[in-house]
Every structure is written in structure tokens, then in C-alpha cells.
Amino acid sequence: MSKVQQRVWIKHLIILLVLFFIPLLLWLGVWQLNRAEEKKIIIERWDNAPQLMNRLPELSQAGKVKVNLTGQIIQQPVYLLDNRTRNGQVGYELVVLFQPEASTSLVLVNxxxxxxxxxxxxxxxxxxxxxxxxxxxxxxxxxxPMQLEEDTWPVADVVRVQSIDITRLQQLHSALYKAVLLSEISLVSNLEVGWPVVNMSPERHLGYALQWFGLALVLIIGSGLMLWGSLKRRAI
Structure with missing residues (x-):
């Protein structure tokens, strides 16, 4: 293959790559914009969610309503969810059993x-x-979550576990409600609360969208300069 043929082949390859990647990058940017809008809707829906006082919702509605319960924390056992990080620090999430006054069901509270x-x-x-x-x-x-080996729960007042296994806990507490309540108020000293409604904020999705659109713009400008340089050489 001559040098001229090599240059032609390389130019065609670059054109094919550009034609493939520009639509892909634009699609990824639009997808991130759509995800940002979806997350906004989820957050707005939660902010405007109705609040139940002293009663538990049907399981199908568990994540769609705010819950306020009065009752007592069962002092033992206490479950420590292992390997939970915040701000780069390793720690535990504290999970207890809670007996609401107006219900016969026990509720797990983080x-x-x-x-x-x-x-x-x-x-x-x-x-x-x-x-x-x-x-x-x-x-x-x-x-x-996926585990390499079975999580061994010792019989103790404080039990360190890798995950909250509702099915397993129901064998110990038959009246257990099949969802976990994330407390929005710190009831124990040195505990940090605050639970994001979505796993990624709309702002992060918008940031990723800008990155994809930026890469597409760079590729468009680069391919345009390459085409302009090729036409200029032909004119000479």
C-alpha cells in the first residue's frame, strides 16, 4: 500500500469514527439531561409527599409517603451495618427494632x-x-447485596452485620414490617443522619451532560479543522 493510499485509508477511518462518535456523544448528553429531569421529578414528588401519623402504609406505598411514628426502641439487639462510609471515613449505620404504639408490627429503624x-x-x-x-x-x-460468604450473626446485644436481611430477621421476629425506616432526626449522640432521595443529584447529571456535549463539540471542531486543512492542501 502506497503512502497516498495509506493517507486516504486513514482519512476515511477518521471520518467513520467521527460519524460514529459525534451522534453517540450527543445521545449520551441528552440521556443525562433526561436523567436529571427524572431525578428532579422524584425529589419534587418526595418533597410534596403526604405524611402518615402513627400508622404504617401498605408496602407498595412505603417509599411514597413520609412516616411519623410514636413508640419505643427495643434496646436489644442492636445491629451495626458494617463498612458504611461518609466523607471518606469508615463507620457503621445503627439499626434498631422499634415498636410503634399504634401497630403490632415491629419496624427496623436506621x-x-x-x-x-x-x-x-x-x-x-x-x-x-x-x-x-x-x-x-x-x-x-x-x-x-452480593456476598462471598454467608454473613454470620453472633448471638449478642450488639450484632455486626454486612446487610439487613429482612427474611432472616422475620424468622426471629414474625411481626416485622418489610421495610426500613431512615430516621431524619438524630436521636443518639454522635450519629449523623441525612439520606439522599436519589442516588445521584440532578446537578451531577447536568455536569455529565455538559461533559458529553463538550466532547462532541471538540470532536466537531477537530474534524472541521481537519477537513478544512485537507481542502486547503488540495487547492494548493
């Missing part, structure tokens, strides 16, 4: 995140509130 002690052998010191309290927040389903 009270928030706390920093882990320096060593794995040491567990956090936890003092739970006693007596009637009010808890409000959002109900979410608990999914069991």
Missing part, C-alpha cells in the same frame, strides 16, 4: 451513621433513648 473505633475488635458504645419517642423519616426496601 438511626444514622457513626464513626468506627480504631480497631475491629472494639465496638462503639451506644446509649439508646428509653421511653416513648417519635421517629419520622422515609421507608425503604432492604436489598441483600
Amino acid at each position: 438511626l444514622g451513621w457513626l464513626k468506627a473505633p480504631r480497631t475491629r475488635q472494639q465496638l462503639p458504645q451506644i446509649v439508646l433513648p428509653k421511653g416513648p419517642i417519635s421517629i419520622s423519616g422515609r421507608l425503604v426496601s432492604s436489598t441483600k
Whole structure:
């Protein structure tokens, strides 16, 4: 293959790549814009969600309503969700059983995140509130993540677990409600609350959209300059 043929072949290849990647990058940008709009709708829907006072919703409505319950925290056992990070720090999420006054069902409540002690052998010191309290927040389903080996739960007052297994807990507590309440108020000292309604904010989706559109623009300008240079050489 001569040098002229090589240059022609390379130019055709570049044109094919440009024709493929520009539509792809534009599609990715539009997709991110659509995702941003979807997340905005989800957040607005949650902000305007109705609030239930002292009753649990049907499971199909669990994540669509705000819940406020009055009752008591069952002091033992306490579950520590392992390997939970916030702001680059490793810690636990504190999950307890809660008995609402107006229901026979027990509810799992995630009270928030706390920093882990320096060593794995040491567990956090936890003092739970006693007596009637009010808890409000959002109900979410608990999914069991993929694990390399079975999670062993010791019989103890404080149990360190890798995930909240609702099915497993129902064998211990038959009246357990099949969702976890994320508390929006810190009820224990040194606990951090705050749970995003969506896994990625609309602003991040918009940022990704700008990146995709920016790459498409760079590719359009680059291919235009390449075409202009080729035409200029032919004119000479």
C-alpha cells in the first residue's frame, strides 16, 4: 500500500469514527439531561409527599409517603451495618427494632451513621433513648447485596452485620414490617443522619451532560479543522 493510499485509508477511518462518535456523544448528553429531569421529578414528588401519623402504609406505598411514628426502641439487639462510609471515613449505620404504639408490627429503624473505633475488635458504645419517642423519616426496601460468604450473626446485644436481611430477621421476629425506616432526626449522640432521595443529584447529571456535549463539540471542531486543512492542501 502506497503512502497516498495509506493517507486516504486513514482519512476515511477518521471520518467513520467521527460519524460514529459525534451522534453517540450527543445521545449520551441528552440521556443525562433526561436523567436529571427524572431525578428532579422524584425529589419534587418526595418533597410534596403526604405524611402518615402513627400508622404504617401498605408496602407498595412505603417509599411514597413520609412516616411519623410514636413508640419505643427495643434496646436489644442492636445491629451495626458494617463498612458504611461518609466523607471518606469508615463507620457503621445503627439499626434498631422499634415498636410503634399504634401497630403490632415491629419496624427496623436506621438511626444514622457513626464513626468506627480504631480497631475491629472494639465496638462503639451506644446509649439508646428509653421511653416513648417519635421517629419520622422515609421507608425503604432492604436489598441483600452480593456476598462471598454467608454473613454470620453472633448471638449478642450488639450484632455486626454486612446487610439487613429482612427474611432472616422475620424468622426471629414474625411481626416485622418489610421495610426500613431512615430516621431524619438524630436521636443518639454522635450519629449523623441525612439520606439522599436519589442516588445521584440532578446537578451531577447536568455536569455529565455538559461533559458529553463538550466532547462532541471538540470532536466537531477537530474534524472541521481537519477537513478544512485537507481542502486547503488540495487547492494548493
